[in-house]
Amino acid sequence: MATVHIPTPMRVATDGAATVQIEGATAREIVDRLTEQFPDLGGRLVDDGQLRPGLAIFVDGANVGRRLRTRLQPDSELFFVEALGGG
């Protein structure tokens, strides 16, 4: 089961939970199940079926950008990280 880390400002949508355990073979499956479980996360994470612009996914420490098709290990760790604004 993958461990999903919820960004601080989005924890209002997960009843304060900082991490959530979810089954999924790809990042998209994780996002789909996560937003199903916590509907208020939907608009914060997803825009028109894609990861919201300005967010990136880190899988097991590697930045995979917005590629929701990224395949996961059974015990993968996922982070949603705000893309850097340089100025």
Place this chain on the structure above:
Amino acid sequence: MTAGNGAYRVVGTRPVRHDGVDKVTGRARYGVDANMPGMVWGKVLRSPHARARIRGIDTSRAEAAGQVLAVVTGDDFPDPGAGEAEANESGMQSLRYMAERVIARRRVTYEGQVIAAVAAASVHEAEEALSLIDVDYEVLPPVLDVREAMQDDAPVILDDLRTETGGVFDDKPSNIAKHFIFEEGDVEAGYSAADLVMERSYSTAMVHQGYIEPHNALAYWNPDGHLIVESSSQGHFGIRDELATMLEHPKSKIRVLPAEIGGGFGGKTTVYLEPLAAVLSRKIGRPVKMTMNRTEVLIGTGPAPGAFMTVKMGVTNEGKITAVNVDLAFEAGGYPGSAVSAGCLCCIGPFDIENFRVDGYDVVVNKPKSHAYRAPGAPQAEFAVDALIDEICAELDMDPLEFRRLNASKEGDLRVDGTRFHPIGNIETIDAAVATDHWQSELGESTGTKRRGRGVASGYWLNGGGKSSAVARLNGDGTVTLLEGSMDIGGTRTSIAMQLAEFLGIPIEDVDPIVPDTDSIAFTGVTGGSRVTYATGWAAIEAAEDLKDQMVEGLADYWDVPAESISFDAGVFSQNGTSLDFTEAAAALQEDGLEVVGKSTASPNAAGNTFAIHIADVEVDTETGKVDVLRYTALQDAGTAIYPPYVEGQMEGGVAQGVGWALNEEYVYSPDGRMLNASFLDYRMPTSLDLPMIETVIVEVPNPGHPYGVRGVGEVPIVPPLAAMANAISNAIGVRIRDLPASPREVQAAVANNA
């Protein structure tokens, strides 16, 4: 000093740089040198007001003037709509705001914002014509201070801006564009476990990158619809893509030529003049060249944001950090998009802290729209944290390097974004600092009004990866022509070519690196984020591997043996007791009529984080407030230093800029929002006379995420000088200066207040 491991033939050596001769003989061609037959000149009318509504622009008098070839205003550009686009080094940006920053539509949000542009046969005629454009402004009071702008009752600068927090937008307009929050652990429990809790506020001023070459652009809109642009930038693909977006023109019809660059430091990662020159050229059918003067550069481009920051930290009596709160409010300038997010991610990077909360606010004020400046956001944010740590060390009577080592982040520790560090060289860099002659030396005596002090500070920067392209073309004489897509700022052609030479086992002198135009190589990201030697170097290694594999295939045919039977080592191909060196192999393949071209578009994503420690000795004249830098040592983990002289150069340059940020540089404004020091006479940058020889120590803890262990090196050295200088001054005069720059006036005032 370089602590190389001797495992490489080319990597870590000091060959003559490929661009060296042209640069020292003045033959190198910069963007500002570009010209074309039939070229005319463009100039820009800028707003004298910091905040205003534009009620109307009347260009009729200018258009009727004989010398004027064309005039453009915002009405000549496509309506940007309400969408967003990825901008070079700036994250996601509103298309409307991007467009207004290039040329105003209905409002002015900072002095210097472009109102109109004119083309004429000469610069002087174009300048003269600007006075014939009549603009009807409704002038409004500006909001210049970040704290004032955050107040609920502050005038709202952009009526369509709502605060975004975690993907949710507030209902009412605000000057706060975005609120970032990062929190882990239990901060209150951390403070309960502390023996000492200290909270202080700090500020830094808006400062400019100060590159020597001003912004420039030459554009020719060919009647067949092809647009050719040459300009000084850090990323010609980014320039192409922004032009395509703003002008609604196909990328395939825009060709951007690279040029040598007279400095950028993050400030040349977006368009300013390019769209104006393009639209003027489209109107008149001739090439249009535009160049800013220094005042235009200062008021009309993207400086680094000023910041107001509050840090609260709990520590035990033994010096272990138990919790921290960091509040960062950054001046975005006239439109959203400051570097506060990177400031949030970097501010406590050098320290292993389990309980933290970091809040970042991106705040619109009536100053130039800020842009990237070398480790964007980190110098300000880390100054605040490192200065507080210095105050805590003084309170605990603890050695500041011992404190840093006790709390140093290391592999597996938590980062602000919640992920964990890969292998890093933080502790190794601290240990190297302790071992320096500088740290072990005596400071020397203070005499009379000349007070001496020593300060240290840490630095942390993330480093970037991303998409880069390279093409390696084998020549029949065994040399290789390397096309690489990154604009060369810090001499990266050589550091990239050295990685290709290392892989192929050939001398660096046999590789000629070239940066081609946007039609001649695949997309490559901006030269920024300390990414080029890492990511474009990676692409060059892959291109070299592709080239080698094709050579093996060709030699299999030449020798009439299976490819698997051929081995390759140190530039020599061998099979069954027969060998050809690289040059012989190239000649054999040419004889066989084979052209070998290796290529790669890579997107590596394991850029290693990097750390620095700086030590500064200063002498402060308490009578005049002048600060002299007596000795300065910079240490940083480079992963593997591909070309050590460039690493040392980056360290020295970062120190020089950081010392300027600490001591003198600032945008000074009148109450109505006009910059009062918009020239290099009054905007005081350090010169060689202001600085000692900077001592550099390269620490090498290889990045496991790169074949040769590369970490980015260009940005982290600007991070520590702000706190190192402030800490040294405090150590010298016994008074803490928390608002930078520590100019003579500030120092004098601090000394007087203390007395």
